Amino acid sequence: xxxxxxxxxxxxxxxxxxxxxxxxxxxxxxxxxxxxxxxxxxxxxxxxxxxxxxxxxxxxxxxxxxxxxxxxxxxxxxxxxxxxxxxxxxxxxxxxxxxxxxxxxxxxxxxxxxxxxxxxxxxxxxxxxxxxxxxxxxxxxxxxxxxxxxxxxxxxxxxxxxxxxxxxxxxxxxxxxxxxxxxxxxxxxxxxxxxxxxxxxxxxxxxxxxxxxxxxxxxxxxxxxxxxxxxxxxxxxxxxxxxxxxxxxxxxxxxxxxxxxxxxxxxxxxxxxxxxxxxxxxxxxxxxxxxxxxxxxxxxxxxxxxxxxxxxxxxxxxxxxxxxxxxxxxxxxxxxxxxxxxxxx
Numbered sequence: 001x002x003x004x005x006x007x008x009x010x011x012x013x014x015x016x017x018x019x020x021x022x023x024x025x026x027x028x029x030x031x032x033x034x035x036x037x038x039x040x041x042x043x044x045x046x047x048x049x050x051x052x053x054x055x056x057x058x059x060x061x062x063x064x065x066x067x068x069x070x071x072x073x074x075x076x077x078x079x080x081x082x083x084x085x086x087x088x089x090x091x092x093x094x095x096x097x098x099x100x101x102x103x104x105x106x107x108x109x110x111x112x113x114x115x116x117x118x119x120x121x122x123x124x125x126x127x128x129x130x131x132x133x134x135x136x137x138x139x140x141x142x143x144x145x146x147x148x149x150x151x152x153x154x155x156x157x158x159x160x161x162x163x164x165x166x167x168x169x170x171x172x173x174x175x176x177x178x179x180x181x182x183x184x185x186x187x188x189x190x191x192x193x194x195x196x197x198x199x200x201x202x203x204x205x206x207x208x209x210x211x212x213x214x215x216x217x218x219x220x221x222x223x224x225x226x227x228x229x230x231x232x233x234x235x236x237x238x239x240x241x242x243x244x245x246x247x248x249x250x251x252x253x254x255x256x257x258x259x260x261x262x263x264x265x266x267x268x269x270x271x272x273x274x275x276x277x278x279x280x281x282x283x284x285x286x287x288x289x290x291x292x293x294x295x296x297x298x299x300x301x302x303x304x305x306x307x308x309x310x311x312x313x314x315x316x317x318x319x320x321x322x323x324x325x326x327x328x329x330x331x332x333x334x335x336x337x338x339x340x341x342x343x344x345x
Contacts, residue, residue, distance in 0.1 A: 003028040005036045005053045005107050012040050012051070018104050019113055020086040021049065031223070034239055034307070039116070048116040049083065053109050057239075062110035063099030064151055065238060068215070070102070072238075075145030078138060079235045080114040119226030119233035124260055127222070129270035130230075132257050136274030138232050139220060139253055143246045144279050146215025155218065155242040157299050159203055165302050166196050188309055191325060195301055198328065202294055211288050216249035217241055221256040247285040250275055251293035254343075255300070255327050263330055265342055272343040286345055290336035297328040 009026050016023035025041035036053040054062045066082045073081035088101030104111045122131060146152075155161075169184065169192045184192065217224075218240035226234040250272070258267035275281075281289075304321035331339065 003030075003036050003038075004055050005109060007036070007038050007051070007053065007106065011106055012038070015051065015104050015106060015111055015113070016040060016049075018085050018087065019083050021113075026051075040113075050080070050114040050116055052112050052114070053106055054111070055109065057110060059103065059105070059110045061153075062112060063103050064153075065099070065241070066102035066112055067099035068146075068149055068152060068241060069238060070099075071149045072142065072145055075141075075148075077141050077145050077235065078232050079238070080117050083113040083115065117226055117234040117236075119228040121223045121225060122227060124222070127257055127267060129266045131227075132267045132271040133274035134232055135220070135225060135253060135257060136250075136271040136276075137278045138225075138235060139217065139249060140275045140278035142217055142235070143214045143249065146241075149215050152215050152241065152243045155216075155240070155244050157218070157240070157303070159199065159206070159295070162299060162302050163199055165306055166192060166199065169305065170196070188305060188321075191301070191305065191321065194325070195298060198294070198298055202291070202298060205291065207288065207291065211245055211247070211284055212282060213243050214246050215241060216244040216246060218244065218249060218252065220249070220253045245285070245288065245292055246279075247281070247288045248292035248296060250281075251289060251296040252300075255293070255296055255324070259323075259327055259330070263327075263334075263342060268342050269344040272345050276345060281345060286340070289343065289345070290331070290339050293339060294328065294331050297324050297331055300324040301328060 007026055007028070009023070012023045012026040021040075022043040023040050024043040027039045027041075029037040029039055031037055035055050038051040038053075040049050040051050042048065057065070069079055069082055072079050082102040084101050085104065102112055104113075169188075217235070217238060219237060220235065224235065224237045225232060226236065254263075254268055254271055258264050258271060301321050301324040304319050304324060308319045309321055334342065
């Protein structure tokens with residue numbers, strides 16, 4: 001993505017001082033789809049730290065995310081624990097409880113600093129069954145450790161939230177018409193119509209109850225996992241973390257890691273095996289896998305239109321919504337039993 005909020009060296013030094021750090025250099029990172037991210041070089045030669053400017057979350061939400069990351073890291077999840085501000089004493093339990101001990105402010109927006117973690121993400125060609133098995137196990141640990149975290153919000157990407165996004169795409173601001181907005185290119189307008197129909201069918205087939213809930217990552221794509229020497233060094237970007245369905249989170253991860261031109265049976269079964277070796281799926285979670293998978297494909301088809309397709313091209317990372325439309329069609333071809341057979345659960 002583009003750097004939406006600039007960060008000067010002077011500002012980086014001011015923020016670093018709050019954490020007891022002297023900053024020598026700042027560099028913007030074209031990574032992620034929502035926030036502005038920076039690498040800060042330390043003046044004492046100890047390397048770098050990672051700085052995130054939260055573009056959409058308010059202070060309370062960013063503080064809650066910091067507290068969540070502390071909880072996950074303390075429970076053994078491989079995610080960087082946010083740095084504590086120097087003016088927050090270790091005994092300051094009130095500050096720690098609401099995450100205020102970790103969050104600063106820049107340009108009226110929340111900011112958090114994290115240790116720099118070495119490693120690289122995998123391209124799809126380098127994803128192996130061993131890699132998806134490890135990712136499945138790591139995701140299961142998030143769900144196990146996260147189950148005891150209190151304070152996570154419900155996902156903003158539920159069916160009602162996705163329906164609202166589609167309505168915003170279909171109609172000009174303030175209009176009640178259901179006709180596609182004139183600004184949409186024809187292929188995008190056609191995709192919005194297709195997604196609207198899919199959402200209606202998914203809603204009609206939805207189970208009557210929401211099912212079991214835990215803390216979920218919600219966005220465990222390949223660029224949110226770092227690797228070193230064949231091992232996972234870090235799970236990143238819990239921006240979309242929420243209370244939600246573990247089956248949905250497993251489905252998101254499957255669609256992100258196991259799809260080239262089609263779902264790869266070896267990658268899919270290894271992912272499921274890695275997950276269930278750490279956290280077996282309940283019968284209800286197993287039965288919801290197809291439903292949660294089509295919601296996952298719908299979610300990323302829609303948000304890739306709103307977050308990428310309608311932005312000026314060349315302004316940062318671009319992710320094509322058509323790739324998730326292809327996943328949706330694959331799931332419809334497989335059906336519930338075909339998907340369970342592929343997962344081997």
